[in-house]
Amino acid sequence: MTDPASAPGPRPSPTVGAGAVCVVVLAVAGLVFGRPDAVALAVPLALCVLGALLHRGGPAPRVTVSAEPGPAADRPGARIAVGSSSEMVQLSLTQGHRHTTSLVVAGDGQARATSRLLHSGPTRLVSVVARGLTRDGALRSPVTSPAHLDWQAMPEARPLPVLPLAPRLVGLHGGHEGARPGHGGDFRDIHPFTPGDELRRVDWRATARAARRPGELMVRRTNTLSDASVVILLDNVEELGESVASWGTGDPERSGVTSLDLAREAARSLAEATVSDGDRVAYHEMTPGGRSVRSGAGRRHLARVTAAIAATGRGHGDTMIRRAPPIPTGSVAYVLSTFLDDSASRLALAWRATGHRVVAVDVLPAPDRERLTAQQSLSLRIVLAERALSFEDLRGAGIDIVAWGTAGDAAAVDLRLAARIRR
16 A cells, blocks of 8 residues: 655646646737737636646545455456545556556546466566546646555465375374384284283284293284375575576566476475375475475465465575475475576485485476577586486485476376385
């Protein structure tokens, strides 16, 4: 919302100056050529100019921009309310990088705008500046400070039937086979009866076969059911689109699907699949000072995680977090990155060296090489070759590689194949 308190009062528009010049010309022409009709014609024009100069308008317009439902989920709406004592208010609406619209509304009028979302994540739907027009536009107030409406577009979620698990689950409850003796899981071993064991777990056949002395009982033990823990690390240091020619320009309208679009989609898909299995999920951004959501489970926690994912934009500052996020024991770490630099790779290798299960999710869109010069094409080939070598190092360390593309179920297939092996 704009604040009109500090804005100066209305000022004469160029129309007033032009009117004053016309008054002088008509008056001089009438006196020189002896034409009283010319002087009479200048009188009402002079009164209008004098009235505009003596008029003291009210404060600058007050503009409020609020969100309202749009015609579709990807087309949110904005309601622009104007409060002003002026006769009219001129609005200038900016949507995106190139779309600017001007319109005039009444002093207490309203306007509505609809925006089309090109990307997920944080975006600015509309920016509005205004100025009041009084006495048919002869007086106009200074342009107000911009009023913005920011939006956080939620990414879509893909179904992921199966996710990889850590080799050793240490949770006390859940739906996966754990590593501790308990109840609910599969067969673990045959063990001599000890105080605290239930009599219904006595295996009489094993007792008859393996008892070493009279009165010794053998108990059939099972594993406990455990929950899994997932940690999602999203590399938001850079945002690269399908169009390689747009890299570094920051133009969201020509970039196509970007790496952060795919990263946010992958993060939400992984979070929803994890929570739907009754497991715990944590979310961290890679940039220093980025968002961080501690590990938790349940629908309320999922809402917090998805809200943080939708609010994740391109980070600013260093390219490497100063301190790696904590990972609970028995967790699976997902590193979502383009892997064009070695920051994400070093972090994934460090986590793998400490014994964690790590999955590297490649979120670089398929490069579009159109409009590239020969030098740019050669540079791209070198960068992609270095990236392929980085992937070989990750595979050599036992890290699973999953390519998250724009179409198809290749990512779900890769995760299903990775889930068959508990590294």
